[in-house]
Amino acid sequence: MENIYANDFDISPPQNDTFLDVNRSQLQNEVGMIHRIQVIQNVANQLRRAEEVAEDQPPRWFQNWLTDENAFPSRMETRFNRMETRFNRMETRFNRMDMRNTKTENIQLRSMGFPINIVPFLGGTQPDDDLPEIRSVKDIDGLTRDQCARYLDGYGIRFNFNESIKMKERLRDALGLISVYDLSHHFSGFN
Known part of the structure; x- marks a missing residue:
């Protein structure tokens, strides 16, 4: 039990x-x-x-900050410089995004057979007025070496100045001219 x-x-x-x-x-x-x-x-x-x-009373760190006469201007200048650097980086990123978005839009336009839009330079500006507009691969083929180099510089693309056809191909790719028709176009050398 x-x-x-x-x-x-x-x-x-x-x-x-x-x-x-x-x-x-x-x-x-x-x-x-x-x-x-x-x-x-x-x-x-x-x-x-x-x-x-x-x-x-205000906090002690604030009191110390106000009593040090040299600290205020130098700190403010440092902060403004940092802010300016950050804004410049942001502007550069936005410009790159704008360039990429226009390139993507151009790829879509070319796939439907339409002419492309003008792609802004990496600095956010439009190509110079003295540069001819580029709307197709034929426009690229008509550029001089100096004009092509200015475009490539504006888009931040590395190139060898002694190349001719390769410079035009790089510009074509940077602008989003990559449809079958555009890729089959054979570029001529510079005049």
Whole structure:
């Protein structure tokens, strides 16, 4: 009879809690909860007091910053320089994105047989007015060596000035002229 509640895992059988035990555990939980609430309220009161004190005076780092006469202009100049550098980088990235978007648009236009749009230079400007407009591979084939080199420089493409057909092919690719017709066009050398 003594092994009636024994099992393979040596786990004691469940016991029925008395009403007093249940009440005691509930009271202990309530006391613990009240204690936690008091701790939170104390922390909140401390933070309120710290804010009230802080309202009377500016933070110490700000006071130090204002009292050092040389620090203010140099720090501001440093920050402005950093901001200008960041803006320049952002502008360069936007210009590259604009160039790539126009190139992608040109690829789609050429696949449907339409002439291309003018691709802005890497600096964000349009090609110079004295450069002929390029709307097709035939326009590229009519460029002089100097005009082709100016276009390639504007698009930030490396090239060898002694090449002729390769320069035109690089310009063709940079503008998005990569339809079957454009790729099958055989460029002539420079005049």
